[in-house]
Amino acid sequence: MINRPSLRTAVLAAALISLxxxxxxxxxxxxxxxxxxxxxxxxxxxxxxAAKILYPKATxxxxxxxxxxxxxxxxxxxxxxxxxxxxxxxxxxxAILADSKANNSDRALAAYYAGFAVxxxxxxxxxxxxxxxxxxxSENALPNxxxxxxxxxxxxxxxxxxxxxxALATAQRFLSETxxxxxxxxxxxGNAQYRLQHYPExxxxxxxxxxxxxxxxxxxxxxxxxxxxxxxxxxxxQAAALAEQLAAKSPNDKNVQxxxxxxxxxxxxxDKASAIFASLRSKxxxxxxxxYESSYRLLYQIGGRPQDIVALINEGLDKKILSPSADAYSxxxxxxxxxxxxxxxxxxxxxxxxxxxxxxxxxxLAKVDGQNGQSAAAKxxxxxxIAKGVDHPGEAWLEIARxxxxxxxxPAMVAAYREAAKDPQTRSQANKLLQQSGAK
Numbered sequence: 478m479i480n481r482p483s484l485r486t487a488v489l490a491a492a493l494i495s496l497x498x499x500x501x502x503x504x505x506x507x508x509x510x511x512x513x514x515x516x517x518x519x520x521x522x523x524x525x526x527a528a529k530i531l532y533p534k535a536t537x538x539x540x541x542x543x544x545x546x547x548x549x550x551x552x553x554x555x556x557x558x559x560x561x562x563x564x565x566x567x568x569x570x571x572a573i574l575a576d577s578k579a580n581n582s583d584r585a586l587a588a589y590y591a592g593f594a595v596x597x598x599x600x601x602x603x604x605x606x607x608x609x610x611x612x613x614x615s616e617n618a619l620p621n622x623x624x625x626x627x628x629x630x631x632x633x634x635x636x637x638x639x640x641x642x643x644a645l646a647t648a649q650r651f652l653s654e655t656x657x658x659x660x661x662x663x664x665x666x667g668n669a670q671y672r673l674q675h676y677p678e679x680x681x682x683x684x685x686x687x688x689x690x691x692x693x694x695x696x697x698x699x700x701x702x703x704x705x706x707x708x709x710x711x712x713x714x715q716a717a718a719l720a721e722q723l724a725a726k727s728p729n730d731k732n733v734q735x736x737x738x739x740x741x742x743x744x745x746x747x748d749k750a751s752a753i754f755a756s757l758r759s760k761x762x763x764x765x766x767x768x769y770e771s772s773y774r775l776l777y778q779i780g781g782r783p784q785d786i787v788a789l790i791n792e793g794l795d796k797k798i799l800s801p802s803a804d805a806y807s808x809x810x811x812x813x814x815x816x817x818x819x820x821x822x823x824x825x826x827x828x829x830x831x832x833x834x835x836x837x838x839x840x841x842l843a844k845v846d847g848q849n850g851q852s853a854a855a856k857x858x859x860x861x862x863i864a865k866g867v868d869h870p871g872e873a874w875l876e877i878a879r880x881x882x883x884x885x886x887x888p889a890m891v892a893a894y895r896e897a898a899k900d901p902q903t904r905s906q907a908n909k910l911l912q913q914s915g916a917k
Contacts, residue, residue: 531622534656540618546578551586558590566594574612585616589627607634625655632665645669660689664699671702680706697723697733704740713744724753731762735771739778747779758789766800769793773808783812803833810841819845830858836865836873843876856880871900871907878910891916 545551550573557566570591573579579587592609595601610631613619619627628651635644648665667682683703686694700723707716720737727733734753741750754772763769773789776782790809793799806829813822823845830838839862846855859876867873878893891914897907 529622532625532655532657535621535625536654536656537621537624539621540582542582543580545580545583547573547576547583550576551583554587554590558594561597563594563598567591570594570609581616581618585613585618588612588616589619589623592627603634603638607631607638607640610634625651629659629662629665632662636665636668639672641669641672645673658685658689660686660691661693663689664691664694667699667702671706674709676706676709679703680710697727701736704736708740708743713740716740717744717746729760729762731757731764731768734762735768735775738775742775742778750775750779751782763793764798766793766798769799770804773805777808783815786812787816801828801832803829803838805829806832807838807841810838814841814845819849830861833865836862836867839865840867840873840876843873847876847879850883852880852883869900869902871897871903874900875903875907875910878907887914890914 550569554566554569554573557563557569570587573587574584574591576583588609592606592613595606595609596603610627613627614624614631617624628647632644632647632651635641635647644665648662648669651662652659652666663682663685667679667686670676670679670682680703683699683706686699687696687703690696700719704716704719704723707713707719717740720740723733724737734757738750738753741747741753754775757763757768758772763772769789769792773786776786776789786808790799790805790812794801794805799805806825810822810825810829813819813825823842826838826842826845830836830842833839839858843855843858843862846852846858856877859873859880862873863870874893874897878890878897881887881890881893891911894907894911894914894916897903898911900907
């Protein structure tokens with residue numbers, strides 16, 4: 478039996494939800510934060526900030542603003558932030574945080590501005606910014622509008638840094654304390670739950686994101702995560718229904734179309750999967766090696782399409798788009814073999830075997846050469862298979878034994894059968910053949 482190639486199907490890699498720029502929140506909330514700490518904001522600005530309550534159902538009471546003994550330092554820090562003097566701002570912020578005369582409001586504002594200074598710096602350390610924003614929240618002295626904007630921004634930054642459990646906790650706290658239905662918060666919850674492989678919980682949050690339809694969230698990414706949740710939960714019908722919507726929206730997006738095709742294939746709808754593949758190919762959308770790789774893997778997954786696989790792989794190689802690889806040549810050879818085109822199968826495997834990390838393709842060559850009476854070639858290929866390593870070396874030793882028998886070398890045949898008997902996979906067959914050969 479020819480060893481069929483082992484191909485990993487394409488795995489969905491959903492992108493991260495967009496991180497809201499910290500600077501945007503800084504600009505939106507600057508008047509409110511500044512009014513609480515400095516005297517340079519006008520009464521009109523203060524009234525305007527106070528009038529727009531972003532979280533009217535918040536369980537947290539608005540903190541009372543007391544007199545600050547560090548007003549001049551806070552004004553200077555604010556000016557440094559405005560002038561984008563980030564290093565100076567960080568020095569000023571640290572001085573305020575260490576000042577024994579600072580109250581909670583002073584420290585909260587210093588940490589708040591320090592976080593933005595870090596983010597504004599080229600190559601800013603997000604983890605350092607996260608520490609500052611956590612400090613700003615822990616002081617519990619910022620106005621609600623700012624406090625919860627920082628909390629949401631923090632959750633998004635934690636997602637970006639792959640701190641999924643932290644991001645989930647922060648976003649859930651935001652939703653609980655604000656009692657809001659903020660889509661951006663549900664996007665963080667859904668993303669974090671998805672990354673933590675809590676698929677039912679992720680699906681619930683992601684559905685709320687789609688219902689909210691926020692311009693701040695990439696809905697295509699959300700849909701792809703939701704589709705994968707349904708697949709992980711063994712709900713192919715729901716996954717396929719969402720996939721159809723995604724495909725209709727992006728008919729010329731090859732990545733989306735490949736995703737949908739894989740879903741159809743996994744849902745037992747090979748005809749729909751094949752139709753998508755044919756459409757992509759006819760539109761000339763297979764322009765990268767990975768496109769051809771995804772396509773031939775999809776065809777292999779569908780099954781029963783050796784002729785199409787042969788045409789596809791040869792097209793990619795002829796166009797010099799598909800990178801020559803053991804994977805491609807292994808499947809090309811297998812497809813030729815399934816079509817009973819042995820010379821072409823051998824030619825493909827001869828190209829793929831030296832590129833492979835193991836000796837499985839050499840083992841296929843040995844079997845085909847042996848079937849075609851090419852005993853010398855079969856023996857050579859079998860030894861190459863053993864040298865590179867195969868899952869069941871006994872199969873290679875059986876091919877060597879048959880080749881030695883065809884060449885009339887009984888001692889070498891017996892020695893090969895004995896080697897095959899060492900492999901549990903071929904032990905019974907090898908011992909039976911040894912007995913038939915009359916070996917002692």
